Amino acid sequence: MAGPNGVEMTRLAVGLLLTMASPAIAADIPALAAAYGARPTAYGLQMSPSGNKILYYTPAGTQGLAVVVADIEAGTTKIILSSTKSTAEPYGCGWKSEDRIICRVHYITEALATQLAFSRAISLAADGSSRVMLGQRDSDKSVSLDQAGARVIDWLPDDPTHVLMRVNMAEQVSTGSNITGRQGGVSVQLVDVNSGRMTSVERAKPLVRDYASDNRGHVRYMETGDAANSGQLRDRAVYMMRAKGSDEWKRVAEGNLSGLSTWDFAGFDESGDGYFTLRDKDRRKALFRDSVEPGMAGGLVFADPKVDVDGVLRIGKYQRPVAAYYTTDSTQYKYFDATLEKRSRALSAALPGKPPVDILDENWDGTRNLLYAGGDTEPGQYYRYDVPSRKLSPLLPVRPELANLVQGVQTAVRYAAADGAEVPAFLTMPAGTAAATTGRHPVIIMPHGGPGARDALGFDWVAQYFAQLGYVVLQPNFRGSTGYGSEWYAQNGFKSWSTAMADINAGARWLAQQRIGDPQRMAIFGWSYGGYAALQASIVDSGLYKAVVAVAPVTDLALLKRDAMQYTNGSITAAYVGEGPHVSAGSPAQNAARIGAPVLIFHGDKDLNVDIAQSRVMDAALARAGKRHELVVYPGLAHSLDDSAARTDMLSRSARWIGDLMPPS
Known part of the structure; x- marks a missing residue:
């Protein structure tokens, strides 16, 4: 049946390709928490070369993950790879050919008494058979850890059996002989996807961070770093290119790793003669096209006057660039x-x-x-x-x-910060309520994570859950957020925490001034940096919120820096957080006595983004201060709590905690 604009709508019957509607859910906390806490049924879809098949990710149990291949024409589906725990999951899957797929597997394990993350690449048939490990094999001769494994940098679609891979090579020694061991570092290998055999294209170099090809089989981009004798990475990156057919690398830019990036590689153009970069124009990131080929002109491709350009959309056999994408209030595309x-x-x-x-x-x-x-x-x-x-x-x-379920209406709003700056934010009204309807609703302020991130218009399962329960939810893009240029980013959300907290709290007051929110019924909820902000904002203004919920929060900036020194990027983390009085003043665990509302904290004990020690020190600090609080620990879960049962529990507990302190009606 033809619809508007001549587009015909059809339905495909494909086994597990879900088309059924769910039964109506009663508007109560347990049912809503289960519905919103359930992980997405399908995401990460990839189309096969013919377009007759797709692969996608779907939950396997409450916290496992499965990779499914669906044959659309035959109407069949098959699980080809699966895990039972969120600490060992497939990701980054793609089609090498109609019958061959490459996936990576991410897992967390204990090594040297420290939790570490590892990745490995697997080639397998589209029916799940003929599995082959890709990349370097583990060896008792290795004297360094291979955490990164192998990753495809060029699928070589015209070569039926090979891909180009960035392969991390662990340093090896030869014991009992005079033979020199192999140097470790990042290499590029031509890899046979059926056997795993590798042929070196770029030998391993210890200071190389990354490589990229021109999508025609030629390695043309290299990023290098630097390290001190201690093994700690220095805060420096060098970006290099080479012309077609040349072995000579030319330095094109330098940057740092701890601050706001001033130069980002965005891939080659369709010809391979030019390459895209994101770099500064009027204190915002714009998309440029440049070339290492002599005599070729480059220049600005696209810039938005208010926000950063985020990247380049690529599709098809050779990953051709088709659009620049950026986020105003929602994601936008400037199509080529x-x-x-x-x-x-x-x-x-x-x-x-x-x-x-x-x-x-x-x-x-x-x-x-x-x-x-x-x-x-x-x-x-x-x-x-x-x-x-x-x-x-x-x-x-x-x-x-x-x-x-009818979802809450979300709108983009702007409000004035204490110093007059205009803060962009997103307001979700209770389900069934018109946008910005006055009526003194209970409020949940929900600062985003990061802090190098931002919120945008779009479905948010946490915000919509609270909207179902009758709360107004405000998600501010406070100063320290990315996407709005270097001036808005300030020094980042930790160094400039006082400005960020002032912006967040101004949003709560604005809702009260607009008679949308009830000033006596305001809570704050955040995850990761958002959890840090929830705690710190309630310390800055101890009387503003009646309840605080923090998921996987940073709570002690000095501890964050100390713990980071276990890893090679510790000095970069230390530079990001900085030195000075803002470190102690901006640490909730060091100022717990000043917090003005009961605090509920959630954390997984396999979190590599924010160590659970951060929540434990906050738990102890609140106990010493005699503050009402609770810490809920989820064994075996990482930063995102990627478990439907845990997410359901977290939503239920949060609703009860907030509801007991400030009922929605």
């Missing part, structure tokens, strides 16, 4: 391909509610597109679009558990 821009708009117009449509990929002959459609009130749906027939076919919903 007018046909794709027109297609995206037409498809959006054809779908109910006209949600934004992202073109994620195309098959190798360009006749099929993989799409995602979703918005602030829509959890999202994946589609396949057939270009010749103009047929749009639904594939998989992201969160079918929420199909029959």
